Amino acid sequence: MTPKDPLLVDCDTGIDDALALLYLLGDPDVDLRAVTAVFGNTDAGTAAENTLRVLELAGRPDIPVAVGARSNWRGTVHLAPHVHGHDGLGGTGLPAPARSPGTEPAAELIVRLARENPGKLHVLAIGPLTNLATALLLEPELPELVGHVTIMGGAVHHPGNVTPAAEANVHNDPEAARMVLRAGWDVTLVPLDVTMNEVLTEQHWHRLRTGGTAIARFAAEILKHYLDVYQRDVFGVRCAACHDPLAAAIAAGDVSPVLAPKVTVDVDTGDGPARGSTIADTRGRHRGFPDQDGARVRVVLQTDGTFADRLVERLGGAADRSLDVA
Ligand code: BDR
Ligand code: CA
Numbered sequence: 001m002t003p004k005d006p007l008l009v010d011c012d013t014g015i016d017d018a019l020a021l022l023y024l025l026g027d028p029d030v031d032l033r034a035v036t037a038v039f040g041n042t043d044a045g046t047a048a049e050n051t052l053r054v055l056e057l058a059g060r061p062d063i064p065v066a067v068g069a070r071s072n073w074r075g076t077v078h079l080a081p082h083v084h085g086h087d088g089l090g091g092t093g094l095p096a097p098a099r100s101p102g103t104e105p106a107a108e109l110i111v112r113l114a115r116e117n118p119g120k121l122h123v124l125a126i127g128p129l130t131n132l133a134t135a136l137l138l139e140p141e142l143p144e145l146v147g148h149v150t151i152m153g154g155a156v157h158h159p160g161n162v163t164p165a166a167e168a169n170v171h172n173d174p175e176a177a178r179m180v181l182r183a184g185w186d187v188t189l190v191p192l193d194v195t196m197n198e199v200l201t202e203q204h205w206h207r208l209r210t211g212g213t214a215i216a217r218f219a220a221e222i223l224k225h226y227l228d229v230y231q232r233d234v235f236g237v238r239c240a241a242c243h244d245p246l247a248a249a250i251a252a253g254d255v256s257p258v259l260a261p262k263v264t265v266d267v268d269t270g271d272g273p274a275r276g277s278t279i280a281d282t283r284g285r286h287r288g289f290p291d292q293d294g295a296r297v298r299v300v301l302q303t304d305g306t307f308a309d310r311l312v313e314r315l316g317g318a319a320d321r322s323l324d325v326a
Pocket of ligand 1: 014015016017041080083126127152161167168169243244
């Protein structure tokens with residue numbers, strides 16, 4: 001996206017969603033027009049409330065927030081309190097937000113903003129893709145109206161994080177993900193292959209804790225919970241993946257992927273063990289990954305691994321003293 005293209009974030013706020021929103025709100029050139037909430041890390045209503053809390057913290061109570069899908073297209077709901085805490089924000093117990101979400105449903109808001117900004121709107125989807133797929137059903141011209149879609153989701157060569165094959169956002173609604181990835185618009189897909197390699201550490205947490213701003217302190221509080229979970233369940237050491245913030249930074253043009261071929265991507269919607277897996281055609285890997293004819297999905301397969309420092313700096317983390325020479 002060009003810096004001033006209008007942006008809509010669709011999310012299931014969630015710890016890393018909150019960090020992603022704060023990252024975007026820290027850039028005066030990002031024109032965030034609306035946030036739509038979906039079930040996922042927490043229920044859709046709580047995700048919307050958490051979004052309102054984050055917007056208030058960042059001094060942006062003017063940005064509209066809409067509630068969207070409360071379950072996937074099969075009517076099932078998978079939530080992740082074991083990862084994001086009972087309130088979606090690591091049990092931080094923030095006060096209730098001052099405002100309520102708007103009454104316009106999320107999918108309708110997506111369609112309206114796309115119509116009002118033809119060819120310009122950038123949609124950053126960092127939760128299950130149910131809202132976006134519903135918007136596609138409401139407005140079949142949506143792929144022509146939207147400028148670009150960036151998605152955090154999927155696992156190409158990396159194992160899944162909910163099942164051996166499936167990443168959470170795709171796992172939560174494989175039918176919706178398949179529809180969005182096949183819709184014929186320009187998509188950048190940011191899968192676990194890269195988000196698991198951009199990690200926040202104990203040192204980043206310390207920098208946030210001592211950063212001195214309300215945003216840095218809040219980021220440190222929620223990151224503490226995330227580090228505990230990732231240490232316990234994933235890495236065995238104090239590191240946490242930067243899923244949604246990395247997708248936000250790629251959408252904003254702050255991180256340039258090292259490797260991101262345009263290839264066809266499909267989703268397994270069967271009921272076997274591969275349900276929710278993202279199947280990207282990466283057979284070009286031995287020929288330097290040429291873009292495939294007609295493919296509209298750019299799959300980010302490599303970034304340089306340095307994003308977490310920039311995230312912490314943007315969120316008001318203290319300077320990294322470890323680089324000082326005696
Ligand atoms: C994705 O799932 C959610 O838990 C995170 O917020 C992120 O969007 C990672 O698989
Ligand atoms: Ca998310």
